[in-house]
Amino acid sequence: MPALCRRCSARAILKRPKTGDTLCKECFFEVFELEIHQTILDSKLFRPGLRVAIGASGGKDSTVLAHVMKVLNERYKYGIDLFLLSVDEGITGYRGRFPGNGQAERNSDLYGWSMDEIVKQIGLKNNCTFCGVFRRQALDRGAMQMDVNMILTGHNADDIAETVIMNLLRGDIARLTRCTAIITGAEGTLPRAKPLKYAYEKEIVMYAYFKKLDYFSTECIYSPNAYRGYARTFLKDLESIRPRCIIDILHSGENFAVKSSVKMAVQGLCSRCGFISSQEVCKACILLDGLNRGLPRLAVAGKIKKVNRVFAVSTSQRSVESASGDSGSPLTDDKQKPEAEVA
């Protein structure tokens, strides 16, 4: 005997992990979309005329995000212009196709290195660092080329809860208080927002399933950071014990306050490329420099002093180079590049 919808007594298709209620297909769609709409209203995310890029990986989260944003923008007349923006990391078979008519940024176009090439250099350990750092910046750069005012990402409630647990485990106090914010981004950079932050991963996947949205679900062929893997497995198990845990962790995360006596890194801008960074020189520049010098493990080794030393040399060299009219940095090259190709 199948269960009935709590709201309209039709045949239920889903048990909501957030509340334990049963809903039919129509009520589920309605409630799911309404809640995202309310998140957008409560956080005062948009104003009419805003140009908004959706960071589209082609995976479930960004596919659902893109679909819901289009629906809501039409239904509630946000008056915003939506764009899809995709980053091709250069991993064989990972980003096989792009959803719809979006814009693609390629790692190899921006940095002269594809992830496959990077892995050849650095091996499987730590390659996620390169990918994460480069992808994040590639998204920013792509967005700037498209002249948008904001980037939306598909992070869901499970992702954020996982990040809260990760930041506790590794003692990253600055990110711990930052990671639950719906809008992030320092001055001078594009704001990034997470409209799906209160949507459970289960509901996102169910939404995609029942709406018959086609998404791309290949696992990245390079294995993810093991430590994060533990947190992820833990969270999924916890959710099976007590589904409300996810939203409770978010509640906890939103209520963390750091003692005033604790020093925190202030986010500033990279002195080389001008992107958001908590250090003098951003990670992307350090990583890239390491790659270009044939010392790919330079920054990953975590020896800040050494990095600074190398960089002191590097910047002085660069000033000489630029004085002679030869700009050596691939980053500065990129800024002059024409629009990246449209997939």
Next chain:
Amino acid sequence: MAVIHVEFAGGVELLFDNVKKLTIPLECVGGDTASKENKILTIKDLLQRLRQSYLKQRPELFLQGDSIKPGILVVINDCDWELMGGPDYALAPGDTVVFISTLHGG
């Protein structure tokens, strides 16, 4: 002949050699040892069957103990299995069981 349909989505298919759809005769679900006449076959039996005959790699990414790994959704006839009795749901001829991973990609 009574059959059930099994589908894999969201990345689970990668563990099954990229097979997205299977049709399994209901009587095969119980395996060779079970008495085929009387036994009520459940999702649990189906999981064992899949593991024995179809799962190609890394069973720990699909199963945890006797049940499904948390994070993989099970949809029976377009309905969340949590509403259908979970692993104890009794399979009926013509049922469609879909396994969808939430763990892949994003």
Next chain:
Amino acid sequence: MCQVEEEDLEKVAASEALAIPGESLKISDISERPCIKCGAPAAIHLRDEDFKCGACLVASVNQKFRIVLAKYKISSSKERVLVAFSGGPASSALLGTLRHATSGSIYSRLFLVPVILYIDEGASFELPLEERKKHLTSVMEAADSSGSAWLLLHSSLEMVFSSEPMQLTSEFVGGTALDVHTDTHCIERLGKLMRSVKTQTGKEEIAKLLRTTLMRKIARQLSISTLFLGDSVDRLAVQLITNTALGKGKRLPLDLGYLDAHDPICTIVRPLKDVTKKEIAMFNAVSEIRSVEVPVIQSVGDTRASVYSFTEKFVFDLQAGFPQTVTTLCKTGDKLCSVTAGKIGKKAEDDFCEFCLGPMDSSEKDSCTAENSIALSLRLSALLKKGPVDLEDVMSERRSGISSCGSKDVGCGDTETGGCCQSKEKKQPECDRLCYSCRWMMAELGDRTLLPDDLASELDQRGRRNKMRESIKEFLL
């Protein structure tokens, strides 16, 4: 989603460094290493290059105890402190450090008078009385074996329902079987309360709340204003994740700190906060301290039974591979505070939960928070569908009582009439005085009257608000 970010970088490097197999050293390898303090053969490997011999380890644990006590200012000489004792290794070690601190040279001696309290929790998971008697006797023997002439008391969890002043059995004569201090009426009430909670996690949370309430009651009855708990760093690390997973983020600093002065009746001190499970085991072995394990409510069911027991497994597994896990967790916890700076001046009386005495954590109306999000979810599913939902309607209702809507919804546990007791004009003021997680606990419970009658009134002492305001100021400094 792949969430690797820039900051992961240093951590990857750090975790690589941590992956040096510290725990896998064999005993024979350890004894070849010298103690870093005195050069004698080491008996324990703590971390990195930290090898210690037995004597130096005992000294360092005693030292850690003293450092915490130095932070806690003893107001008068001969101050009595209540020491919670479970019989387990950590609380046995706590007695050991106390004995060390209160004996010895008159110049270094601490003038504390410990009163040892064991609370038998057997009734919370329906342990037969005979078993409880057996456990009680063995726990009291272990306490007695500490060799100090301290007062040994015991009580039972169900006595939290008793309105009579507590009769505390105070005499323990070695070798005699003790009678559990109990009352059939109270056992019945506790049983009814525990049965009305469906999940093991909920049961454990209720039991914890009752235990704290009972200890506070006893402390007040004895006019003792300090309670020592034997929490080790490992236990606190598990507590940190558990609290986070149960929505008690704002409470973290209280449950993890050296000192919890939030409760005006009884200050909680955790002298073993920086001592690891491993150190405790070695400390007990070297000092020949006995401990006994008695079953507690957390030992019911397997590791997947509750959030706490599953988290415990997770943290300890991780600790085995990454030996810095628990210390990192606790250091993170130490950097958090429970009161946001701007809020001190505000009406302090509204800022504390009636049940757990934790800081209130309700969201502002119409703000984008997890609490408002779940309140909306509850509201939407309670709303019967009659044509398209008018969002304005839902929202205005949400607005009219939200910090409550979620809370009222869950507060009265009434899901039949659309969840909100607003409509039924029930008396629901206490819901507004409970924190997020206690409201959920109430929702799971369903019926307020199942709880001890004086749970709230016990706390509602004259001058409580003012005292609290004072204690917070201290806490902030």
